[in-house]
Structure formats: structure tokens, C-alpha cells
Amino acid sequence: MIPISNTRFDHLVEKLIRRTAQRTSRRSFLSLCGSWLVAASALPLLPVSRRAQASDVEHREKKAVAKFASDFANQAQTSDPTQCNYWRYCSSDGYLCACCGGGPHTCPPGTSPSPTSWVGTCINPDDGKSYLIAYRDCCGQDSCGKCSCLGQEGDMPEYRPQVNNDIVWCFGASSMVYHCSSAGLVGLAE
Amino acid sequence: MSLRPAANILACLGLLSGLAAGAALAEGTLVTGLATNVPDAETRISGLRLAPMPRPARIYALNCQGCHGASGVSVIEIPELAGRVGYFARIPEGRSYLVQVPNVALNPSSDQDIAELMNWLLKTFSRAELPTDFRPYTAEEVARLRKERIDPSARRQRIVEQLIAARLLPSPDALALPHATLY
Numbered sequence: 001m002i003p004i005s006n007t008r009f010d011h012l013v014e015k016l017i018r019r020t021a022q023r024t025s026r027r028s029f030l031s032l033c034g035s036w037l038v039a040a041s042a043l044p045l046l047p048v049s050r051r052a053q054a055s056d057v058e059h060r061e062k063k064a065v066a067k068f069a070s071d072f073a074n075q076a077q078t079s080d081p082t083q084c085n086y087w088r089y090c091s092s093d094g095y096l097c098a099c100c101g102g103g104p105h106t107c108p109p110g111t112s113p114s115p116t117s118w119v120g121t122c123i124n125p126d127d128g129k130s131y132l133i134a135y136r137d138c139c140g141q142d143s144c145g146k147c148s149c150l151g152q153e154g155d156m157p158e159y160r161p162q163v164n165n166d167i168v169w170c171f172g173a174s175s176m177v178y179h180c181s182s183a184g185l186v187g188l189a190e
Numbered sequence: 191m192s193l194r195p196a197a198n199i200l201a202c203l204g205l206l207s208g209l210a211a212g213a214a215l216a217e218g219t220l221v222t223g224l225a226t227n228v229p230d231a232e233t234r235i236s237g238l239r240l241a242p243m244p245r246p247a248r249i250y251a252l253n254c255q256g257c258h259g260a261s262g263v264s265v266i267e268i269p270e271l272a273g274r275v276g277y278f279a280r281i282p283e284g285r286s287y288l289v290q291v292p293n294v295a296l297n298p299s300s301d302q303d304i305a306e307l308m309n310w311l312l313k314t315f316s317r318a319e320l321p322t323d324f325r326p327y328t329a330e331e332v333a334r335l336r337k338e339r340i341d342p343s344a345r346r347q348r349i350v351e352q353l354i355a356a357r358l359l360p361s362p363d364a365l366a367l368p369h370a371t372l373y
Contacts, residue, residue: 079231087230104232115265118256126229132243132251162256162293171257172265185228186251186260188240 072153073123084149086183088133091120092151093165094181097138099147105184107138113182114139115172118163120154121189132186137178139170144180246310249303254293254311262315266368276312276319277365280358284349286335288312289327295336301329304336 005011068074076087081104082096088104089096101108117136124131156163168178228238243251251260258264262272278284288308289295297304305327312320350365359365 078229081231115259116257116268119251121252124229127226129226131228131240132248134256162253169256172267185230185233185238185240186255187243187247188226188228189248190242 068123068125068128070123070153072151073125076123076125078124078126082147084147084151087124087126088122088131088183088185089149090122090151090153091133091155091165092135092149092181092183093155094137094148094178095144096147096149097144097180097182100138100144100180102138102180102182105136105182107182108141108144108180111138111140111179112173112175113137114170117169117184118165119186120163120165122153130189132189134184134186135165135169136182136184137169137173138180138182139168139173139177140175141177141179143178244310245303246306247314249299249307250311253297253299253307262311269367271311272315274316274319274365276316276324277353277359278349279312279324280319280321281349281352281356283345283352286338287340287345287349289332289335290338290340290345291342292339295339301333301336304332305329308332 066074070090072090073087076085078087080086081098086104097106097108098104107113114137117134119132119134121130122133154163155165158164158166161167168176170176170178226239228240257268258271263270278288289304294304309326353359354362
């Protein structure tokens with residue numbers, strides 16, 4: 001093998017290239033190249049934090065939605081009492097009387113309102129004010145079974161029964177059989 | 191927002207003529223000219239207006255009203271506050287008892303809030319039965335009183351007997367309960 005040049009650097013490069021040419025095939029070069037391409041394109045899919053790249057617009061939109069301290073109020077509406085996200089239902093746990101033949105604060109025919117209730121606080125999303133809401137169960141018929149809603153705001157565990165919405169609030173009513181939950185306005189808190 | 195003018199007109203009409211409809215919606219609250227409209231499916235039509243509740247009234251509503259009723263009257267099982275609770279304040283033991291009743295003493299409200307609540311409650315529901323020299327509760331007094339745990343039924347019975355003996359009740363059954371064990 002006659003060297004092309006006598007300089008040491010040229011000699012080294014020549015040796016390297018010859019060795020590469022002898023030991024690797026064009027196919028393996030292509031496959032290596034291909035796998036690098038795939039790896040490079042797959043890299044951004046790895047689950048790493050990308051908060052820094054998030055656009056400002058997206059951030060601002062998120063802030064606009066989170067207007068109130070209450071998650072429920074941020075999603076609430078004030079026009080349809082047959083929906084779980086009606087603003088007064090922030091602590092209502094049970095079937096909505098509005099879906100059972102009654103109204104948001106009235107009992108369906110054949111049931112009677114419990115004289116006792118528990119009182120919670122909900123934010124009205126339209127004026128941003130807090131109102132006290134009485135969660136009064138309608139009693140005397142079997143469970144209504146429609147529009148089951150589970151609001152949790154201000155709800156405490158059973159060992160604080162005065163402010164627990166899992167128990168049936170038919171105390172003092174003619175029947176302890178629960179039918180549905182109503183939500184009457186008590187007053188303006190602030 | 192386009193609903194606002196209509197709601198305002200309805201509110202004015204409601205105030206002038208149909209207060210009863212609004213009053214039926216609210217559970218025993220003020221409906222006054224100073225109040226604001228409630229943006230709500232029903233109240234947009236009824237024109238209900240609500241005034242902000244005083245702080246003690248709010249504490250009462252959140253902690254007591256569910257059982258004792260908005261006006262201090264409820265079902266027979268729950269002791270009536272209206273026209274009655276003030277009798278207890280006629281003797282020192284009774285005054286203490288009102289704060290030491292478990293649901294008052296163990297309530298999560300602060301001492302200051304409990305003091306304001308008691309003063310408001312006594313004057314709102316039972317002004318006529320209060321002693322003429324009634325001193326309002328202070329936060330310090332509430333803090334001291336609520337530390338003591340009492341047997342509510344036995345304590346109540348003793349206080350009622352004392353009130354009867356001192357001729358401080360108009361009749362012996364003025365503070366009677368439907369069941370003797372109910373505090």
C-alpha cells in the first residue's frame with residue numbers, strides 16, 4: 001500500500017478513511033443515519049417540562065377562566081337549574097328537585113320540604129358575590145334518581161354532621177324517606 | 191349583560207307591586223330598596239333583591255339556622271329560640287349555659303364571632319325576655335366559658351329549676367321541652 005502523502009496528518013486521515021471504507025457498508029451507514037433521524041424526531045415527545053415554551057396567550061386564557069377562588073363558581077352558570085353546574089348547587093349532594101318535577105327551591109308534588117336544612121355559601125358567577133344557600137331535602141317519596149349531582153364546597157366529614165351533605169336532612173319531616181335536594185336562597189353574604 | 195335593563199325594570203316592578211313573590215323565594219331575609227339584584231334564572235323574573243346580611247346574621251345562618259330556623263322557630267324536636275332564649279340570661283348560670291351548650295362551645299367560629307352572634311341572637315329573637323341590665327357578651331367571656339364541658343341536659347334542667355324558684359319565668363313550663371332528655 002503506497003501512501004498518498006508523506007505528511008503525518010494526511011497519513012492519519014487516509015488510514016481512518018480506508019479503515020472506515022473497509023469495515024462499514026453503505027447500508028449500515030444509511031441505517032445508522034435513519035435511526036438518528038427517527039431518534040431526533042422522537043426526542044421532543046419525551047415527557048419533560050415545557051412550561052418555559054408555553055405561549056403567553058395560553059397563560060392569560062387560563063387566568064381569565066380562574067376568576068374566583070372556587071373551582072365550582074368558575075364553571076358555574078345562572079340560567080339552567082336542571083344542570084349540576086347551576087351556581088346554587090355548589091354544595092348540593094343528591095338528586096336535583098328541578099329535574100324531579102319541582103324547582104331549584106321547591107319540592108315536587110307528593111313530597112314535603114324538610115323543616116331542617118344545612119346552609120352553605122356559593123359564589124354567583126355573574127356578579128361575583130357570595131350568597132347563602134339552604135340545602136333543603138324534599139322527603140316522603142322514594143329517591144327521584146334524576147340529575148345526581150355532587151357538590152363538595154364547605155362539605156365536612158360525617159363527624160361534623162351540621163355541615164355534612166351526605167346525611168339525609170329529613171329531620172323533623174313527616175317522613176325520613178329522601179326524594180331530592182333543593183337549593184333556596186337565604187341571603188347575600190357580602 | 192343585555193338582560194340587565196330588563197332585569198332592573200322587573201326589579202322595580204317587583205319592589206312596587208310584587209314583593210310577596212320575592213319574599214317567598216328567600217328564606218326569611220330582608221328585601222329592601224338598598225338591596226342588589228341576584229343574577230339568577232328565577233330572580234331575573236321575580237326581581238328579588240337582597241340586602242347584605244349583617245355579620246352575626248350570617249354566622250347564625252351558616253351555623254344555627256339549618257335546625258333552629260331563620261326566625262328562631264323550628265320543629266318541636268328543636269328548642270325554640272324566639273321569645274324564649276332570653277330567659278336564660280336572667281341568671282349568671284343561664285348566661286354561661288348559652289355559650290356552654292355543645293353546639294355553641296364547640297363551634298369552629300372564633301370567640302369574637304360567638305360573642306357577636308349571641309348578642310345579636312338574644313336581641314333579635316328574644317329582646318323582651320332579656321333582663322333589663324343585660325350586658326353584651328365579650329370575646330374574653332366567651333373564651334373562658336367555652337372551655338368548660340357541661341352535661342347539657344342536666345345543666346339545663348338545673349337552670350330552669352333555679353329560674354322557676356327565683357320566680358323569673360312567667361310560668362313553670364315557659365322553657366319546657368317535648369322530651370326531658372333534649373337539651
